[in-house]
Amino acid sequence: MTSAPPAPLILPAPYGACPFTPPSAYTEAAGQAVVTRSALPDGSPCWLVTGYQEVRSVLSDARFSADARTPGFPFLSPGQRELATARPSFLRMDDPEHARLRRMVTKDFLVRRVEELRPGIQRIIDERLDAMLAGGQPADLVADFALPIPSLVICLMLGVPYADHDRFQSLSRTLLDNTASHDEVTSAHSELTTFLERLAARRIREPGDDILSRLAARPDLTPQQVASLGFLLLVTGHESTANMTAISVCALLREPEQTARLRADPALVPGAVEELLRYLTIIHLGLARAAKEDIEVGGVTIAAGEGVICMLSTANREAALFGEDADTLDLGRDARRHLAFGFGVHQCLGQTLARVELQLILTTLLRRVPTLRLAVPQAQLSYATRNIVYGLRELPVTW
Numbered sequence: 001m002t003s004a005p006p007a008p009l010i011l012p013a014p015y016g017a018c019p020f021t022p023p024s025a026y027t028e029a030a031g032q033a034v035v036t037r038s039a040l041p042d043g044s045p046c047w048l049v050t051g052y053q054e055v056r057s058v059l060s061d062a063r064f065s066a067d068a069r070t071p072g073f074p075f076l077s078p079g080q081r082e083l084a085t086a087r088p089s090f091l092r093m094d095d096p097e098h099a100r101l102r103r104m105v106t107k108d109f110l111v112r113r114v115e116e117l118r119p120g121i122q123r124i125i126d127e128r129l130d131a132m133l134a135g136g137q138p139a140d141l142v143a144d145f146a147l148p149i150p151s152l153v154i155c156l157m158l159g160v161p162y163a164d165h166d167r168f169q170s171l172s173r174t175l176l177d178n179t180a181s182h183d184e185v186t187s188a189h190s191e192l193t194t195f196l197e198r199l200a201a202r203r204i205r206e207p208g209d210d211i212l213s214r215l216a217a218r219p220d221l222t223p224q225q226v227a228s229l230g231f232l233l234l235v236t237g238h239e240s241t242a243n244m245t246a247i248s249v250c251a252l253l254r255e256p257e258q259t260a261r262l263r264a265d266p267a268l269v270p271g272a273v274e275e276l277l278r279y280l281t282i283i284h285l286g287l288a289r290a291a292k293e294d295i296e297v298g299g300v301t302i303a304a305g306e307g308v309i310c311m312l313s314t315a316n317r318e319a320a321l322f323g324e325d326a327d328t329l330d331l332g333r334d335a336r337r338h339l340a341f342g343f344g345v346h347q348c349l350g351q352t353l354a355r356v357e358l359q360l361i362l363t364t365l366l367r368r369v370p371t372l373r374l375a376v377p378q379a380q381l382s383y384a385t386r387n388i389v390y391g392l393r394e395l396p397v398t399w
Contacts, residue, residue, distance in 0.1 A: 008039040022313040034298040046307035050314040060344035064289040073290040074307030079185035089232035138375035141395040146245035154237030159210030196227040243391025272331040278338035284390040
């Protein structure tokens with residue numbers, strides 16, 4: 001007699017008690033097999049890849065497509081299907097088109113260029129912190145500090161008026177909400193794209209020293225392609241860093257002894273940022289791919305036309321690489337091999353900018369607000385568990 005195959009793991013799995021820990025279903029799957037038979041909310045099958053080496057293998061293999069139009073590409077909601085397929089950005093394209101479009105904006109995110117931005121980023125951080133401290137206690141670290149900083153930075157780089165930030169932030173939240181309906185995502189996508197197309201047209205008439213002006217002046221890009229590139233940079237450029245900022249501060253406030261070490265020695269902050277990126281891994285829902293041909297991964301054959309979700313959070317907790325205590329936060333850990341920014345040709349374009357922003361933000365907060373603490377019990381905090389980018393809805397703090 002042969003035993004029946006195990007029931008597929010239903011995605012996304014529910015969270016447990018600790019908001020910083022991947023759902024137990026994912027960690028249990030990782031403990032049993034690095035590739036697990038799973039099912040999407042609509043019942044269609046896919047594979048969950050949880051092992052570190054296996055995740056790297058999938059994300060660096062051109063036989064796995066990042067193009068959302070590829071047969072079998074996995075989606076966790078109809079809204080996300082609409083967002084990924086309506087007008088795909090280079091994030092949802094394969095080479096050579098992915099590489100062609102990505103190269104157009106790569107230089108704006110190189111280490112040298114980002115280092116030149118440090119003084120300006122520091123000025124924005126100080127100004128926002130001044131405003132938060134002057135606004136009285138308690139303050140919402142998300143709305144008053146974590147969200148405005150990367151929004152201001154990416155608006156400055158793109159040439160988007162910050163006066164429009166309330167609207168594009170609201171649209172971004174809808175677009176990144178995994179439970180948003182097809183109609184809600186379609187409407188938000190259309191409004192934000194139209195806004196960027198009009199802005200690009202204005203930049204042709206009134207060019208500036210910004211990314212959108214340079215893209216709009218290219219004869220090899222249509223207005224729709226310019227808007228698509230701007231769309232990706234605008235949405236990802238502020239949401240991910242804002243969420244990472246708030247949840248990092250929350251995690252540090254739970255570790256007063258480790259935080260005191262950082263305050264005493266700011267030189268430890270860059271390494272601490274890498275550990276926070278590893279430990280928190282805010283892309284909690286993983287990265288999706290579809291097999292273009294039969295491929296063996298982790299001893300399992302993934303057939304052409306089958307979807308795969310690479311779980312970065314479990315890969316970043318692998319004991320063989322990060323130690324037996326990988327489920328804990330250790331700001332002294334060497335976490336540089338983490339996969340929080342993905343891996344392969346599609347890894348996060350803005351990772352250098354995100355690192356610099358996080359380093360400056362944490363250094364400034366530790367230095368200027370040494371008495372920062374939560375204004376409510378940890379249990380009362382509300383997490384954005386349904387979002388593509390994990391984070392906090394608000395973070396009430398006092399000092």
